[in-house]
Amino acid sequence: MARFQPIYDIAELCSRKGLTQAVLCPGSRCAPLTLAFVRHPNIITRTFSDERSAGFVALGIAQQKKAPAIVICTSGSAAYNLAPAVAEAWFSETPLIIITADRPAEWIAQHDGQTIHQNEIFGKHVKKFYQLPQEYDHADSQWAVNRIVNEAINLSYQEPKGPVHINAPFREPLYPPAEEAISYSTSVRVMDEFPSDFTLTDEQKRKLINEWGIYHNVLIVAGQQEDDKDLNDALQTFFTKHAIPVVGDVITNLHSIEKLVRHADLFLGQASADIKKTLQPDLLITFGKSVISKNLKLFLRKYTPKAHWHIQPAGMVADPFQSITNVFNTTPAEFFRFLSSLPTTESFEKQKQHNFNKLWEIEERRALRTLEEFFPQEALAELELVYTILNNLPENCNLHLANSMSVRYGNFIGLRAQQRGIQVYANRGTSGIDGCTSTVVGHALSNDRPNVLITGDLAFFYDRNAFWHNYAMPNLRIVLLNNHGGVIFKMIDGPGSLPESDEYFVTRQKLTAKKLCEEFGIEHLQLDNKRKLKNLLKDFFEFDGKPKILELESDTLINKIIFDNLKEKTKKSYEL
Structure with a gap:
């Protein structure tokens, strides 16, 4: 078996788990990793000399492919240059597999070149830090490398998705002998996880059934998210049935919804307090990540709803409007499909909701007309x-x-x-x-x-x-x-x-x-x-x-x- 066979097999494992894109940065300490990925027939590799740029290139690839992209760099300050991209991946919930080469542990802080403290270097901006063994000749080490990489990839996929960091120490010599051919083991173990479908629980459904009719001024606010046809269709059906205004910045990818309130940032910055009071929701429903509009944030913080339901499959809950009362751990599409299934009847309360929606429509049309005339x-x-x-x-x-x-x-x-x-x-x-x-x-x-x-x-x-x-x-x-x-x-x-x-x-x-x-x-x-x-x-x-x-x-x-x-x-x- 080749000395770095467990390292070469990382590329094979990535390929079998559907990871086909790797961004490589030049360096010697990462040579075993570089050769493993470059020579793999099913992985597309590209090299970028600036690690700061390389990290963001990988971020873009991961966003486009909707799968983790791999980033590999050498030891020392090279790893630190990935930090801005890693932080963006963490907060944007983009899966990245960061693999940094390192010196053996005994050479850390011994004035050896390109050597820094790489353990936990990205702090709280990765889902988890993993340290590979620095010796690969024992069967337990080989098992550990496979287990760690399997776990890291699975974790990057779990909601909320995000970056993971694997640190790999290597002893010299770093390059294989000229006569050694790099090959990949046929028996690489793949540990697959079955993702949750994040469906509503019976308890959550009962709450929705019991409380949905209480509120008549309901507002939906979306944060940043990827384009999602399933969600767009679910929201369009929901709006048609319930006439509840949906507010979405340009980064929500909800622009295909006909009645979307697109220009809240423009009109909420200029409307009077009396107008804003009429737009105040009793129930606020939110999903997605960040909101661009500062005017929208200030409006919802001042004109607070009686209840605020937030929807996200999993993870830490952010409360930018300072009003969350309930969190539903499901997908937004599942949530709105269920609400669309609830019966509706013509009533005074339903008419109130239609009137509330009309108020938001009036302000949206005002802003759009202003833009077109401007x-x-x-x-x-x-x-x-x-x-x-x-x-x-x-x-x-x-x-x-x-x-x-x-x-x-x-x-x-x-x-x-x-x-x-x-x-x-x-x-x-x-x-x-x-x-x-x-x-x-x-x-x-x-x-x-x-x-x-x-x-x-x-x-x-x-x-x-x-x-x-x-x-x-x-x-x-x-x-x-x-x-x-x-x-x-x-x-x-x-x-x-x-x-x-x-x-x-x-x-x-x-x-x-x-x-x-x-x-x-x-x-x-x-x-x-x-x-x-x-x-x-x-x-x-x-x-x-x-x-x-x-x-x-x-x-x-x-x-x-x-x-x-x-x-x-x-x-x-x-x-x-």
Whole structure:
């Protein structure tokens, strides 16, 4: 048996459990792992030199494939560079298998090169840390390696899904002799788990039956989630029967629902206290992860419901609206299908619910009408470009929204019900700008759909190593909103009025994407005149075999004025 046979068989085990995508970072200490995965016939491997970027690429792959992606790196500070992606995976509930190579334990803290304390390095941001044996010649060690990797993969799949960390110490020599062929054992043990279907219990059903008729102002609020046709269909049926408003940010992937309240962030920021009081729910039902809209959060914290039911299959419960009274450990689709099965009768209480729904519909129509009347503006600024891009997206594509103003612009504008073929992604687990581009690269490398990223300049240049690799991305399109700084610090209350704002908050920078595009072989489209927009969009959305970046350089003050004008126009709509 080869000296590293148990390590080689990790790749075979991953393959048998359906893990087919691995992101590898260069290094010597990880050589046994690298060779195991690179030479496996059923695993697609790609190499990225920047571990920080590599982690987010793997995150994007895992999101796209809906299965854990594998990340392998060498020992030392290389492992630390995976931390931002691991944290995002933890909070976004994305499964990753992180395997870090390490020195033998006796060499830790002995001034040996590329050696740090790697045990528990990711802290609470992984579901579990696993340490492999550092000797592989004993049968018990071989059994332990197989058991640990089986358990780690199974755990990453369990709800809530997330990253796991396996640390693998290796003694030198790290490379096999030239004459040694790497092969995989035919008898690799696979430990499969049968996932729960998270159905409602009899006790939960009784509670729903007994209490459902008590409330007549019911509101549903969704958080971020993957596109889920089963859930969308269940919600559409539920709404048709019960006329209960469903509020969803752009990242909820619920835009195919005809009557979805898409623009709550816009109208709740401008509506009067009297209007908001009429929108207050008696019962709030929530599901999904984070909500973008600060206005929605503030509204629900102030106008609290009498009861708040939260739906999630498993895991720690977050309470961002500070009102949860009951948690139902089931899937949202199962929950709403059951409520749809309950009988309804024409009554005064049902009419109250219909009236409550009409109030939300009125505000949604007001916001939509304001948006449609607001554009076009005389000056081309970021908000109108995002509006134009969202209204011209390919029918079936992935829309990626980087953090800070990009995702907020996207949420103010939203997607239409007719755009049901579009799936929306954003790194809202930690809401950091690091890795937004690399995540899109992971998606683009693992699917054939158009992948369109809308990003600001700080997020874009911070993550420029997303392009530092050797793989073609003909389906990648990037809209770069380059205001030469962090425009969000001019938009939010506080930093914009400070004398230190430009240097220490907005962080002025002079870069454009032109040289980067030349460096990495990307077509650069410069939007410097509004009259060019139509032709540039046609070129931008032509998929002719190469990635493209559409860059708008704009003035921060103009962006702020137009953004503020939209909010002011919304506010004035209440005076008519």
